[in-house]
Amino acid sequence: MIIQERVREAAAQSNPVRIAGRSTWLSAGRPVAATQTVSLADHSGVVDYVPNDLTITVRGGTSLAELSRATGAEGQWLPVNPFGSDEGSIGATVATASSGPFAHGFGTIRDLVLGVEVVTGEGKIIRGGGRVVKNVAGFDLVRLMTGSWGTLGAISEVTLRLYAKPSHRLTMAMETPTDARRLAERFRGLLDAPIIPFALELLSDNLSQRIGLPPRQMILVEFGGNAAAVSAQRDAFVKIGAAIEAPPECWDKLRAATSGTKIVFRLSGLPAGLAARWDFAKQTLEESHDTLMHASIGRGIVRCVAPDALSSTAIEKLVAARTNHTMILESAPADLWKRISPSAITDRVSQSVRRAFDPMMILNPGILGPVN
Amino acid sequence: MANERLASDLAGIVGDRFVLLRPSELLVYNSDGLPGYRRKPSVAVFPGTRDETIEVVRLLARVGVPFVPRGAGTGLSGGALADDVVLLGLHRLKRVISIDAENRRATVEPGVVNLALNRIAGPLGLLYAPDPSSEAACTIGGNVAENAGGPHCLKYGVTLNHVLSITAVLPDGEVVTLGSDSGEREGYDLLGAFIGSEGCFGVALEVTVKLTKKPPAVRTMLADFVSVDDAARVTSSIIASGIVPAALEFMDNATIRVVEESIYAAGYPADAAAVLLIELDGLTAGVEADVAVVRELCAAGGARDVRVAGNEAERLRLWQGRKKAFGAMGRLAPHLVVQDAVIPRTRLAEVLATIARIAATHRVHVCNVFHAGDGNLHPNIPYNADDPDESERVHLAMQEIMRACVDAGGSITGEHGVGLDKLNYIEMIFSPDSLDAMCRLRSAFDPDRRANPGKVIPIHSCQEWKATPAASRATAGTTAGATA
Numbered sequence: 001m002i003i004q005e006r007v008r009e010a011a012a013q014s015n016p017v018r019i020a021g022r023s024t025w026l027s028a029g030r031p032v033a034a035t036q037t038v039s040l041a042d043h044s045g046v047v048d049y050v051p052n053d054l055t056i057t058v059r060g061g062t063s064l065a066e067l068s069r070a071t072g073a074e075g076q077w078l079p080v081n082p083f084g085s086d087e088g089s090i091g092a093t094v095a096t097a098s099s100g101p102f103a104h105g106f107g108t109i110r111d112l113v114l115g116v117e118v119v120t121g122e123g124k125i126i127r128g129g130g131r132v133v134k135n136v137a138g139f140d141l142v143r144l145m146t147g148s149w150g151t152l153g154a155i156s157e158v159t160l161r162l163y164a165k166p167s168h169r170l171t172m173a174m175e176t177p178t179d180a181r182r183l184a185e186r187f188r189g190l191l192d193a194p195i196i197p198f199a200l201e202l203l204s205d206n207l208s209q210r211i212g213l214p215p216r217q218m219i220l221v222e223f224g225g226n227a228a229a230v231s232a233q234r235d236a237f238v239k240i241g242a243a244i245e246a247p248p249e250c251w252d253k254l255r256a257a258t259s260g261t262k263i264v265f266r267l268s269g270l271p272a273g274l275a276a277r278w279d280f281a282k283q284t285l286e287e288s289h290d291t292l293m294h295a296s297i298g299r300g301i302v303r304c305v306a307p308d309a310l311s312s313t314a315i316e317k318l319v320a321a322r323t324n325h326t327m328i329l330e331s332a333p334a335d336l337w338k339r340i341s342p343s344a345i346t347d348r349v350s351q352s353v354r355r356a357f358d359p360m361m362i363l364n365p366g367i368l369g370p371v372n
Numbered sequence: 373m374a375n376e377r378l379a380s381d382l383a384g385i386v387g388d389r390f391v392l393l394r395p396s397e398l399l400v401y402n403s404d405g406l407p408g409y410r411r412k413p414s415v416a417v418f419p420g421t422r423d424e425t426i427e428v429v430r431l432l433a434r435v436g437v438p439f440v441p442r443g444a445g446t447g448l449s450g451g452a453l454a455d456d457v458v459l460l461g462l463h464r465l466k467r468v469i470s471i472d473a474e475n476r477r478a479t480v481e482p483g484v485v486n487l488a489l490n491r492i493a494g495p496l497g498l499l500y501a502p503d504p505s506s507e508a509a510c511t512i513g514g515n516v517a518e519n520a521g522g523p524h525c526l527k528y529g530v531t532l533n534h535v536l537s538i539t540a541v542l543p544d545g546e547v548v549t550l551g552s553d554s555g556e557r558e559g560y561d562l563l564g565a566f567i568g569s570e571g572c573f574g575v576a577l578e579v580t581v582k583l584t585k586k587p588p589a590v591r592t593m594l595a596d597f598v599s600v601d602d603a604a605r606v607t608s609s610i611i612a613s614g615i616v617p618a619a620l621e622f623m624d625n626a627t628i629r630v631v632e633e634s635i636y637a638a639g640y641p642a643d644a645a646a647v648l649l650i651e652l653d654g655l656t657a658g659v660e661a662d663v664a665v666v667r668e669l670c671a672a673g674g675a676r677d678v679r680v681a682g683n684e685a686e687r688l689r690l691w692q693g694r695k696k697a698f699g700a701m702g703r704l705a706p707h708l709v710v711q712d713a714v715i716p717r718t719r720l721a722e723v724l725a726t727i728a729r730i731a732a733t734h735r736v737h738v739c740n741v742f743h744a745g746d747g748n749l750h751p752n753i754p755y756n757a758d759d760p761d762e763s764e765r766v767h768l769a770m771q772e773i774m775r776a777c778v779d780a781g782g783s784i785t786g787e788h789g790v791g792l793d794k795l796n797y798i799e800m801i802f803s804p805d806s807l808d809a810m811c812r813l814r815s816a817f818d819p820d821r822r823a824n825p826g827k828v829i830p831i832h833s834c835q836e837w838k839a840t841p842a843a844s845r846a847t848a849g850t851t852a853g854a855t856a
Contacts, residue, residue, distance in 0.1 A: 052612040053716045075614070097561075110564065111533050126806040132714040134530065134746045134786040136519045136568050137794075138802055138828065139810040143532070143564025152560075164614020188474075194588050194655055226665075229658025268555030272474045301556065326555035344559035349548065349816050353560055356812035368559065 001125070003154055006038045007362075008123030016365045019150035021092030022063055025084055029329075030337045032366045040091050043156060046070050048131070055114060055131055057159040060091030076162045079106040079198070083255050083303070091155040097147030100255055101222070104298045105198035110146045112161050118145055118153035121358025131159045144353070150364045151345075152357035166224035170234055171250055174219045174243040176202065184275035187297050189240050190219070191271075195233045198222040199251070202278065204293040211253035213246060219297070220250055257292055263306040264330040265318075265340075271300035277325055278302055284317045285310070303330075315339065343369025375414045378437060378458070382417045385427045390464070392416040401459050405446045405506070408707055408757055409792055413440070413454035418461040422481070422577045425465065429575060430545035432458060438822040439543075441571040443482065443514025446506040448710055449791025451518065451570050451827055460575065462513050468492060469578060477536060477553065479580045482513025489581075498583035501528035504787070505695045513576050519568030521787035523619035523694070526745040527653075528584065530787065532567045539578040540566065543818040553580040565813060570789050571824040573817035587653035590618070591663050592681040592690055595670040596644040600624055600728075603646035604721035606673035607744040610650070611717045613669060615662050620745030621649040621694050627701075627741040627752075631693045634700035638693025644676070648744065649694055697741045698752065704737070705754035709770060712794075713777035714786035717747040726776045727751055734769040736762075748786035749777065774800070790828045798829065807833035 010017045018034035022041045040061035048057040051074040058067055065086040071077050082088070082098035092098070094116065099108040106112065115129030118141070128141025145152060177183050190200060199222040209215035223233040237243055258264055267277050278295055281302050285291045292305040310318075318327060319339060329341050345354060345368050354361070375393060383391045392398050393415055402410045419425040432439050440454035442461050452459075465481035468489070472478070473496045480489060486507040489500050503522035504510055510520070516538065521530045528534075537551035551563030566573050597603040607620060623631070628640045628647060640647050648670070652662045663680065670678045681687035701708055715723050724740065727749075731738040742750040751773055755766045774784060774797050784790070784797040798807065811834035814821065821834075 050716060050718055052608060052718045054611065055716070107529070107533060110561065111529060120809065124805045124809070125803075126809040127802065128806065128809075130714075130783045130801065131781055132716060132747055132783050132786070134521060134525065134714050134743070134748050135783040136530075136787055136789055137783045137785045138790065138798060138807070139572075139813050140519075140532075140565050140568055141806070141809060141813065143561045143567075144813060146564070147558075147561050163616070166614075191585075196587075196654060225654075225658050226661045228661045229655050232655050232657035266556065270472075270475045270554045326552060326557070328556050328558050341558065347548070347559075348546070349542070349562055350560050352816035352819075353562075353565075353813065356816055357809065 001043070001119070001156065003038060003040060003043060003156055004119050004123050004125060007119050007121065007154065010036065010038070010362050011121060011123055011360050014360050014362060016362045019154045019364055021061060021089030021095070022087060024087040025092060029332050029334060030367050030369065031334050032364050034365065038154060040089060040154060040156065044089070047157060051076060054162045054164070055133065055159060056162055057115070057131060057157060058090055059157055060155045061089050063087055063089055064093065071162055075165050077165050078112065078160050079163055080109050080112060081251065081255060082109070083258050085256065085259060090158050090160070094146050094155055094158055095148065095150050101199035101201045101251060101296065104200050104296055105196070106163065110143060113142050113146055113158060114161055115159035116142050116145050116155055117157035119156055120153040121360060121363045125156070126153070129159065133161055149367045151354060151368055153363065166226070168227050168230040169222065169224045169248065170230050171246045171248045172221050172223070172234065172237055172243050173213050173246040173250070174221070174237070174241045175214070175216045176219050176241070178217055180275045180279040183278065186241065187274060190297060193240060194236050195223070197233070198224050200297045201254070202295040202297055203254070204282070206290070207254070207257060207292040207294055210257050210292065211250045213250065220246060220254070222251065254294065258305045261305050261307045261331070263310060263332050263336065264303070265332065266301050266303045266328045266330065267325040268299070268301040268328070269325045271298065274300045274302070280321060280325070284314050287311050287314065309333070341369070345369065378435065379415045381431060382415065382428060385431065386417060386419050386424050390418040390420065401442070401445070401454070401461070404450060404452045405448045406450050406709070406793060408709060409450035409453055411453035411455040413459035414456050416459040416461060418464050420464045422465065425462070425575060425577060426541050426545065426547060428460065429541045429543065432822070433543065433545045436820070436822070438825045440824050441513070441517065441575045443511035443517070444485070444506075444509045446510045447514060447518060447791065448712070448788040449785070449793040451789050451791030451824070453792060455826065457825065462575065463511060465577070471496070473498065476583045476585070477580055478583055479553065479578055480512050481578060482511060482516070482576045484512050486510050486512060486515060493583050497586050499586055500581055501525070501534055501584050502531045505698060512579050512581070516567055516576050516579055517569065517571045518787065518789045521743070521748070523621055523743055526620055526743065527616050527618045532564060534582045535563065535567055536580045536582055538563060538566060538576050538580070540574040540576045542574040543820065543823040547577070568789070569814070569817070570791060570828050572814050572828055574823060589656040589659040590651060590653040590687070591659055592687040593650045593663065593666065593678055594640070594690055595648045595650060595675040595678045596641045597646045597648070597675055598644065599674060600646045600724055601721050602674035603648055604724050604744070606670055606675065607648065607720055608718050609669050609673060610666055611745060613665060615652070615665060617650050617666070617745055618653040619649070619651040620743070622740065622742050622744035623647050623649070623694065623697065624740040626737065626739040627697055630703055630739065631697050631700045634696070634703055636692050636696035636700050638689050640693055641677070649690060694741070701739060701752055701754050705756050707757040708752055708754050709766060710750055710752045711770060711773060712785045712788040713749050713774060713782050715747045715749065715777050715780045715782035717745070719780040720744060720747065723749070723776055723780050727773055730769050730772045730776070734765040736766050736769045743786070746786070747782070792827060795827070795830055799833070804833060
């Protein structure tokens with residue numbers, strides 16, 4: 001494998017390398033001190049796919065679009081659809097633990113990866129997990145690699161759990177109260193209602209408008225299943241508030257709305273605190289009118305997408321509020337990374353893990369914060 | 373002598389009553405749910421609080437003594453056996469620290485019994501989804517260590533998918549929090565690595581789990597077949613249809629008969645070659661439509677009869693037979709071995725036929741009772757371990773069955789863990805480099821490898837690392853990285 005050779009060479013010379021999937025997603029913005037790039041773009045394609053097992057094994061550089069074509073031809077899908085473009089690779093999706101609106105119904109990519117093959121920082125090829133849907137053999141290298149941002153190895157192959165596409169789907173939207181207390185009541189009503197949606201997302205008024213909905217703060221929901229299940233959910237949903245049918249393309253538009261932006265971050269905490277969290281984000285970002293916001297109602301996560309730099313007042317407020325919310329940057333200029341999230345792997349165990357898989361510290365150095 | 377000194381120091385932390393040293397007292401801890409394995413701990417200690425547990429682990433770290441954490445001892449891999457080292461029993465830590473119905477989560481100590489948590493969650497309209505068959509006895513701490521599954525993990529996922537955070541004491545005495553119980557966490561997924569680490573990475577002190585909203589409708593069906601092959605093929609066709617049942621369990625005739633003769637009789641047809649216990653749940657309207665589809669698939673696949681439980685009592689009775697099947701096998705012979713391999717769901721019929729051939733060749737009695745929906749086989753072989761000839765035949769049959777499952781693209785364990793039992797099989801599925809990587813991961817949590825020594829990865833797969841220059845280079849690498 002050429003990736004293995006490239007990493008081995010780099011390790012032999014202690015040359016730091018940037019590991020890239022298809023290089024279509026912008027870098028997170030943390031400064032990576034690399035002299036060369038090892039790309040997985042040419043390492044793509046389906047390795048093994050038995051549709052009736054609902055599992056697929058693909059090479060790390062396979063684009064999400066290609067994966068979607070292959071599984072779609074069999075009436076199946078990987079319900080991840082991360083925010084961003086489908087030109088991104090599955091390897092990068094796993095490495096960055098990226099998820100999208102369907103995490104509400106299907107979990108995050110962490111819940112859907114069954115096995116990985118990885119080229120470590122020493123250029124060794126290792127595997128974790130397997131190709132079956134349930135597996136506790138050995139220590140869990142699959143979870144370890146998921147979200148490790150390429151610092152423990154380049155993900156060269158991934159086995160995924162698939163789902164059959166439902167026979168019926170329905171996208172709906174509902175206007176919501178803007179007052180935090182009433183918004184919280186609405187969330188509770190939705191979570192307690194007899195509905196089991198695939199996705200349940202709150203959108204800011206400007207984001208609603210951007211994806212072709214009325215310019216109001218809206219809830220976008222996706223139902224799927226057999227005809228009876230979908231129609232029962234529609235009935236339950238319209239009882240909660242004034243709802244309209246929405247075009248299914250809304251979801252892809254929502255995913256695409258983040259591309260080309262400078263600052264993307266998420267605020268999370270207990271799900272019941274979502275309305276307050278949303279209110280805080282809205283007020284903090286009031287001045288930057290072009291900031292788009294959406295939130296996963298079940299998971300309690302607010303995601304903010306700012307096309308330009310944030311005002312220093314907004315940044316100060318966000319920094320100060322970290323005692324109330326967990327703030328995770330997806331993309332930001334280098335100085336903001338330093339301010340908000342100096343390093344995600346300073347603890348002893350994480351440092352040991354890093355050195356165990358990449359002793360020369362050559363893989364994406366800096367991408368999870370300064371190397372120390 | 374050294375043991376007596378250690379026992380006395382431990383008693384200083386937990387009290388005399390909670391330290392065992394005499395062989396007669398330790399006897400009960402010599403095996404777990406798989407009685408074929410026996411190991412005698414040197415000392416057993418049972419802390420009663422989180423602080424005592426931390427103190428015990430710190431004491432053991434100071435004196436450099438290895439230890440084996442243990443929950444209820446219901447495990448099926450010999451994983452909780454202490455071979456002349458300290459056994460650290462955690463069943464006294466059984467406080468439910470908090471239940472947060474609004475945020476659908478609970479924080480519990482490791483000794484809380486799985487079913488006890490569900491008894492509390494149930495009246496709130498919530499449930500803790502992982503439901504191993506030993507749910508009435510096994511503990512959340514043990515479930516975390518084994519990444520336990522259960523029939524309903526087909527739809528709802530295993531322990532890994534339901535734990536939000538863990539506060540643990542690492543083998544060196546450091547207390548860490550992995551994951552987050554309120555919001556996302558960045559950095560390496562050490563929580564994911566810890567779950568299923570079989571007591572090798574540390575001891576959980578507090579576990580925060582997700583609770584799931586109970587589905588409005590549950591339908592439980594029993595389909596009976598005159599051919600094992602038909603039952604296996606119907607399983608594959610239900611999975612292929614895209615319906616995700618809440619559970620899809622398989623029992624063969626040998627299992628049906630032993631269950632029906634026991635006090636756990638569930639009303640399974642004694643003359644069936646196999647039955648499938650299928651549970652569908654979700655919204656009332658949707659479930660009825662799925663029941664109709666599954667019924668058709670069963671009929672088209674050769675089912676003699678499909679019965680839907682008419683009420684909750686009937687439903688529970690159908691489940692009781694399944695959940696107590698392992699226990700019922702105690703009627704057949706004094707000892708039992710059970711495998712836990714997982715195979716792709718399209719290969720079920722073929723692998724079951726191979727298992728039957730292997731059983732016939734070695735003249736052993738196999739009872740198949742397993743989670744068919746996720747391809748997780750449990751061939752059980754009741755036997756008499758005191759009969760050397762029979763033991764040898766059982767051993768050979770087990771090896772051949774494992775080989776057949778691995779050759780079909782499977783894994784050696786789906787939910788029971790490697791422990792001692794599958795130590796010799798793990799090299800069938802992982803390369804030396806992969807095993808070495810796993811050893812390194814373990815060393816990040818436990819550099820001295822004092823927690824549950826000798827389990828999961830054969831020692832010879834780990835030694836390589838210490839001998840290579842990689843370990844010493846690691847330090848140099850740090851310095852280089854800092855200037856990069």
